[in-house]
Amino acid sequence: MFPKAKKRSDPPTIVAIEVINRLCSPCSEFALAEHWYASTGLEDLLGIPDSAVTKDRLYRTLDQLLRAQTAIECDLERQLGTLFRLDYSLVLYDLTSTYFEGLEVENELAQRGYSRDHRSDCKQIVVALVVTKDGFPLAHRTFAGNTQDLKTVQTIVGEIETQFGTSQRIWVMDRGMISDESLKFLGESNRRYLLATKRGELAEFQAELGKTGWDPLPKNPLVQVKLFERDSVHYLLARSRPRRRKERAIRRRQRRGLATDLKKLSALVDAGKLKKRDKILERVGRLKERYPKARGFVQISVTATKQPRLEWTWDQAKYRQALATDGAYLLRSNQPGWTAAEFWKTYIQLTIVERAFRVLKSELLLRPIWHHYSGRTRAHVFVCVLAYALWKTLDHLAKRAGLMTEIRKPDLRRPRSSPKARRMTPQMILRELRKIKIGDILMSTSDGRQLALRRVARPGEGQARILEALKLALPERLASPDRIL
Numbered sequence: 035m036f037p038k039a040k041k042r043s044d045p046p047t048i049v050a051i052e053v054i055n056r057l058c059s060p061c062s063e064f065a066l067a068e069h070w071y072a073s074t075g076l077e078d079l080l081g082i083p084d085s086a087v088t089k090d091r092l093y094r095t096l097d098q099l100l101r102a103q104t105a106i107e108c109d110l111e112r113q114l115g116t117l118f119r120l121d122y123s124l125v126l127y128d129l130t131s132t133y134f135e136g137l138e139v140e141n142e143l144a145q146r147g148y149s150r151d152h153r154s155d156c157k158q159i160v161v162a163l164v165v166t167k168d169g170f171p172l173a174h175r176t177f178a179g180n181t182q183d184l185k186t187v188q189t190i191v192g193e194i195e196t197q198f199g200t201s202q203r204i205w206v207m208d209r210g211m212i213s214d215e216s217l218k219f220l221g222e223s224n225r226r227y228l229l230a231t232k233r234g235e236l237a238e239f240q241a242e243l244g245k246t247g248w249d250p251l252p253k254n255p256l257v258q259v260k261l262f263e264r265d266s267v268h269y270l271l272a273r274s275r276p277r278r279r280k281e282r283a284i285r286r287r288q289r290r291g292l293a294t295d296l297k298k299l300s301a302l303v304d305a306g307k308l309k310k311r312d313k314i315l316e317r318v319g320r321l322k323e324r325y326p327k328a329r330g331f332v333q334i335s336v337t338a339t340k341q342p343r344l345e346w347t348w349d350q351a352k353y354r355q356a357l358a359t360d361g362a363y364l365l366r367s368n369q370p371g372w373t374a375a376e377f378w379k380t381y382i383q384l385t386i387v388e389r390a391f392r393v394l395k396s397e398l399l400l401r402p403i404w405h406h407y408s409g410r411t412r413a414h415v416f417v418c419v420l421a422y423a424l425w426k427t428l429d430h431l432a433k434r435a436g437l438m439t440e441i442r443k444p445d446l447r448r449p450r451s452s453p454k455a456r457r458m459t460p461q462m463i464l465r466e467l468r469k470i471k472i473g474d475i476l477m478s479t480s481d482g483r484q485l486a487l488r489r490v491a492r493p494g495e496g497q498a499r500i501l502e503a504l505k506l507a508l509p510e511r512l513a514s515p516d517r518i519l
Contacts, residue, residue: 045095045098045099047080047082048087048091048092048095049095049099049417049420050080051066051071051076051080051082051087052066052092052095052096052417053417053420053421053424054076054421054424055070055071056398056399056417056418056420056421057398057421057424057425057464058074058464058468060398060399060421062404063089063092063093063096064089066087066089066092067087067088067089067091067092068089071084071087072084075472075490075512078472078488078512079512093410096409096410096413096414096417097409097410097413099413099416099417100409100412100413100416103416104197106420107172107173107197108197108198110171110423111172111198114170114423114427117427118168118170118430120166120168120170121166121167121168122166122172122198122201122203123201123202123203123204124166124167124203124204124206124380124383125164125165125166125167125172125194125203125204125205125206126164126165126166126167126206126383126384126386126387127162127163127164127190127205127206127207127211127387128162128163128207128208128384128387128388128391129160129161129162129163129183129186129210130150130160130161130163130391130395131147131148131149131150131151131158131159131160131161131179132151132158132159132161132395132400132401132402132403133149133151133153133156133157133158133401133402133403134156134157134158134159134402134403134404135156135402135403135404136404136406137157138157138406140406140407141157141405141406141407141408141411142178142408143159143176143177143178143179143408143411143412144157144158144159144178144179144411145157145158145159145178145179145180146158146179146180147160147178147179147180147181151395151401156402157179158179159176159177159178159179159403159411159415160176160177160178160179160181160186161174161175161176161177161391161394161400161415162174162175162176162177162186162190163387163390163391163419164190164194165386165387165390167383167386168386168430169386169389169390169426169429170423170426170427170430171390171419171422171423171426172194172198173190173193173194173197173198174415174416174419175189175190175193176411176412176415183210183211184210184211184212184213184215184216186211187207187211187216187219187220188215188216188219191205191219191220191225200223202224202225202226203226204226204227204228204369204380205220205225205226205227205228206227206228206229206380206381206383206384207227207228207229207230207384208229208230208384209229209230209231209232209233211229212229212230212231212232217229220368221368226367226368226369227367227368227369228365228366228367228369228377228380228381229365229366229367230363230364230365230381231364231365231366233359235364236359236362236364237355237359239269239271239364240355240358242260242262242271243271243273243358243359243362244358245260247260248260248273249374251374251375251378252375256274256275256276257272257273257274257275257378258272258273259271259272259374259375259377259378260272260374261372261373261374261377266368267366267367267368268366268367268368268369268370268372268377269364269365269366270363270364270365270366270367270374270377270378270381271362271363271364272362272363272364272365272378273361273362273363274361274363275361276361277360277361278360278361278362279361280361281360281361282357282360284327285327285328285356285360288325288326288327288328289325289327289328289331291324291325291328292321292324292325292328292329292332295321295324295325296321296332296334296344296346299314299317299318299321299344300343300344303342303343303344304343306341308342309341309342310342311336311338311342314336314342314344315336318334318336318344322334330352331348331349331352331353331356332346332347332348332349333346333347333349334346363381365377365378365381390422390426393422393425394418394419394422397425397461398418398421398422398425399418400414400415400418425460428460428463428464429459429460431504432457432458432459432460432463432503432504433457435503435504435505436503437457437458437463437500437503437504438455438456438457438458439455439456439457439458439462440455440496440499441453441454441455458500463500463504466496466497466500467497467500467501469494469497470490470491470493470497470508471490471491472488472489472490472491472512473488473489473491474486474487474488474489475487475488475489487511488511488512489510489511490508490509490510490511490512493508
């Protein structure tokens with residue numbers, strides 16, 4: 035995959051160092067070369083001296099990494115599929131954005147667009163991720179920051195089919211991917227899909243919303259579903275009580291806020307403190323920007339007279355129509371044979387992709403991005419995805435082993451309020467295993483020199499419990515030879 039190197043510090047090993055760093059203690063390439071690598075046992079484990087790990091070598095390796103992306107992803111698909119018996123017949127696809135620090139003048143990927151990180155002041159990229167229903171990454175792509183979600187569907191599906199074959203896999207996507215063009219594309223070549231439709235399409239199913247025949251989900255009675263078919267397309271209507279309460283509370287709060295501010299603005303206009311119509315319209319525009327969930331239910335006008343007046347009317351019919359669709363979802367698929375519960379459960383698995391994005395951003399520090407060139411930006415994202423593959427592997431092993439946190443001092447007087455054991459996460463495991471140290475035992479020789487014997491410290495009780503559960507054996511000594519000082 036990589037060009038053969040003459041030295042031991044070949045590109046694959048350097049990539050391994052960067053991925054391990056991103057998993058255990060993410061930092062910049064400069065900090066990795068200057069501080070982090072020397073503070074770990076990787077020099078003894080990998081046989082690469084600290085002097086060989088420089089920021090220039092790390093950057094050059096990033097420049098080569100993208101040439102091996104397809105081969106690495108295919109190898110990961112085979113290895114992870116064999117190790118954990120993964121099912122690739124259903125894949126989850128979603129996108130996120132992450133931002134840059136700096137002007138990024140020479141980076142063509144750095145563009146302004148819809149920021150999911152709420153950093154509209156920064157340029158960004160869009161990251162597309164395809165994972166299995168178990169959360170393991172299958173592939174990813176990096177797009178310019180102004181790329182629209184639905185514009186990526188044909189690109190991603192086509193590249194996945196080219197890379198991994200055109201098997202009859204089911205694609206699960208959110209409502210941002212839906213359009214007439216994408217639906218036509220996904221319906222071709224025996225492709226299967228499950229999509230959430232846009233909220234506006236619920237208006238076409240008002241009759242179904244009002245009819246009876248709703249069935250609660252067996253394991254979640256707060257969600258009611260209704261399954262039906264139109265024009266050979268299977269639809270699932272779902273309505274969630276918690277979601278309905280949330281949406282109504284948000285709209286109610288915004289409507290009250292908009293009404294209050296409109297009254298205040300009207301009082302200023304009537305008192306003659308705002309006389310210019312253009313200034314009044316500017317204030318109205320700012321109110322609409324502040325209350326996006328309520329502005330669609332009110333008609334605001336400013337009379338073009340010598341003494342302008344502010345007038346508004348609420349659209350009660352439109353508001354009642356919105357109340358009827360609160361908490362409702364409309365899903366569509368061309369996959370036959372699903373029950374309503376299977377339909378809903380498959381769509382809910384998109385939360386697995388959202389969890390992957392949270393891990394990438396918060397624990398593996400995908401953001402912010404500091405690279406000034408597009409190639410290194412893509413390579414940085416790739417290193418983070420490889421680190422996430424390790425993170426997910428550790429998570430899967432811990433879950434399979436049943437690793438739980440220890441509760442050392444439960445409160446016997448208040449057993450109901452005592453802390454409960456939780457499943458150990460990869461960050462908990464890494465934080466505990468990070469405490470294992472290596473050290474040199476110095477012994478004096480008969481000729482006055484000192485012999486340094488490098489040994490691994492014995493693990494503590496908590497560390498030993500984790501190693502035993504994961505079936506990992508800690509060596510007493512590292513592979514590096516003993517040294518004469």
